[in-house]
Amino acid sequence: MSDNVVQTVQALKRGTVEVYTETDLAQRLVDAAKAGRPMRIKLGLDPTSPDIHLGHTVVLRKMRQFQDLGHKAVLIIGDYTARVGDPTGQNATRPMLSPEQIERNARTYFNQAGHILNTSPDKLEVRYNSEWLAKLNLADLIKLASSMTVARMLERDTFELRYKAGDPIGIHEFLYPLMQGYDSVMVRSDVELGGTDQTFNNLVGRDLQRLNDQPPQIVITMPILVGLDGKEKMSKSKGNYVGVTDSPNDMFGKIMSISDEMMANYYTLLTSLPAEQIATLVDPNQTHPKEAKVALGKTIVAQFYGPELAEIAAAEFDRVFAQGQLPDEIPEFRLPAEPISIKQLLTTCKLVDTGGEAKRMVMQGGVSIDGQKVTDPNAATTPADGMVVQVGKRRFARIRV
Secondary structure, three states: OOHHHHHHHHHHHOOOOEEEOHHHHHHHHHHHHHHOOOOEEEEEEOOOOOOOEHHHHHHHHHHHHHHHOOOEEEEEEOOOHHHOOOOOOOOOOOOOOOHHHHHHHHHHHHHHHOOOOOOOOOOEEEEEOHHHHOOOOHHHHHHHHOOOOHHHHOOOHHHHHHHHOOOOOOHHHHHHHHHHHHHHHHHOOOEEEEEHHHHHHHHHHHHHHHHOOOOOOEEEEEOOOEOOOOOOEOOOOOOOOOEOOOOHHHHHHHHHOOOHHHHHHHHHHHOOOOHHHHHHHOOOOOOOHHHHHHHHHHHHHHHHHOHHHHHHHHHHHHHHHHOOOOOOOOOEEEOOOOOEEHHHHHHHOOOOOOHHHHHHHHHOOOEEEOOEEOOOOOOEEOOOOOOEEEEOOOEEEEEEO
16 A cells, blocks of 8 residues: 555544545555546435534535545535434434425525535536435335345434334334435445434445445444534534534624633644644643634634634634724614513524524523623513613624614
């Protein structure tokens, strides 16, 4: 094995959890080079949610790394599998999505993934798995199902836990890993990427490729990015996320809120900086933590908006949070000068999504009006022209009457 191949494998291993297998990856790189063809790097996305956050970009960035090495990304939009719903991590049967929801979410997914991936036709192939799955007849489906045993399916922790608890498992849910694995057969993938929660599904792809006389794909699993709270995985539903369409100011501000201990992980998974440079940045004896965090925020914002807007976002953050000044731009809302509850005020000004969130933010001491903390979510206040309402560190609204 040449030194060049060894170095490439080591570079591709950066930030990964597992490679099934490293030896296979090295050999596939050699074989592809000899054949003069790019490897086909598969990533399946089920468009069950329309928005991509930084947690999703971990695996997209790995796919981009393969693209930059001359290989072809094959992005599978799981429009057909989304009708089943991936049972990964679920303790209950998930509702099926309508075709209209799937199509709308798929378009949004692709547009946002384009912030990370090289979307030129020679570098990216986009497929919808309804192309082949919708054509399967009952005989095809029975043949596909016969390739897997119930015992093997129950090895999957989510199924095992639900089975032991006596919770219902739909037969259609057993089909999901098989359909995802069949995608690998149909696109003849050399490598499949996924989070650690997708390991079972991706390894099923290897099995199905063997049964169809194809070289089994290499499976590379990526870690699940911890959210801003440092406790749970990044998730929009948990409110601990950074969206790829967040404004530069919001994106930078959210990055600045992570703990010092999380910086090494974020640098490794969300940037392309060399390991030696990261080690220097996250070592408090060599770099002050605030300086390192500012550099991280600038690096991430620059990936989506360019270095100029990253610098502006950093300067705005310093002005607002370090110097205690108000942002230059604050959304304005016109309200009548009539008493309104704090909860209703926050939802009306779109500072929170629900009354429950409003109550929680007030009780946590995260709400102020004109710099004065609010302690009662049910208290009434009368809007005044120019009144500034703040929720947390980054959400502001100015009232006009």
